[in-house]
Structure formats: structure tokens, C-alpha cells
Amino acid sequence: xxxxxxxxxxxxxxxxxxxxxxxxxxxxxxxxxxxxxxxxxxxxxxxxxxxxxxxxxxxxxxxxxxxxxxxxxxxxxxxxxxxxxxxxxxxxxxx
Numbered sequence: 001x002x003x004x005x006x007x008x009x010x011x012x013x014x015x016x017x018x019x020x021x022x023x024x025x026x027x028x029x030x031x032x033x034x035x036x037x038x039x040x041x042x043x044x045x046x047x048x049x050x051x052x053x054x055x056x057x058x059x060x061x062x063x064x065x066x067x068x069x070x071x072x073x074x075x076x077x078x079x080x081x082x083x084x085x086x087x088x089x090x091x092x093x094x095x
């Protein structure tokens with residue numbers, strides 16, 4: 001079973017990867033036509049909100065003790081999976 005610190009580092013790395021993808025998507029949105037830009041910016045705001053929720057879960061997990069953090073693991077993984085799928089879905093539309 002993964003240790004709390006190793007799991008946390010894995011999630012932090014994923015957050016950094018998402019931040020990079022969001023930056024790329026934001027740059028693409030700025031180059032889009034006015035109508036498309038509005039749609040992209042709305043989708044990006046939704047992604048940023050989900051990213052913030054994922055970060056908050058990571059922080060909450062960090063505050064948990066060594067024996068109780070695993071109670072959150074399933075919920076964290078669900079949020080992470082949803083975020084990954086949402087980013088890929090938006091990225092596919094930006095192509």
C-alpha cells in the first residue's frame with residue numbers, strides 16, 4: 001500500500017501536469033474566434049474550479065493522520081479521474 005507521502009507526491013505531480021495543460025488550453029482559447037473563445041473560457045473556468053476542488057481534497061488529506069488518510073483515498077481518486085477526463089474532453093475540442 002502506498003505511503004501517505006508517496007501518494008501525496010504523486011497527486012502533486014498530477015496537479016502540476018494539469019496546470020501545464022490548462023495553460024496550453026488557455027493560450028489556445030485566446031487565439032480562438034470571439035464566439036469560440038467565450039465557450040472555451042467557460043470550459044476553462046469549470047476546469048479551474050474542479051482543479052481547485054482537487055487541490056482542496058489533497059490539502060485535507062494532508063491534514064489527516066497517517067492512519068486516517070486512506071479513508072479519503074477512494075474519493076480523491078474519483079475526483080482525480082473526473083478531472084483527467086474533463087481535461088482530455090476539453091483538450092479534444094480545442095484541436
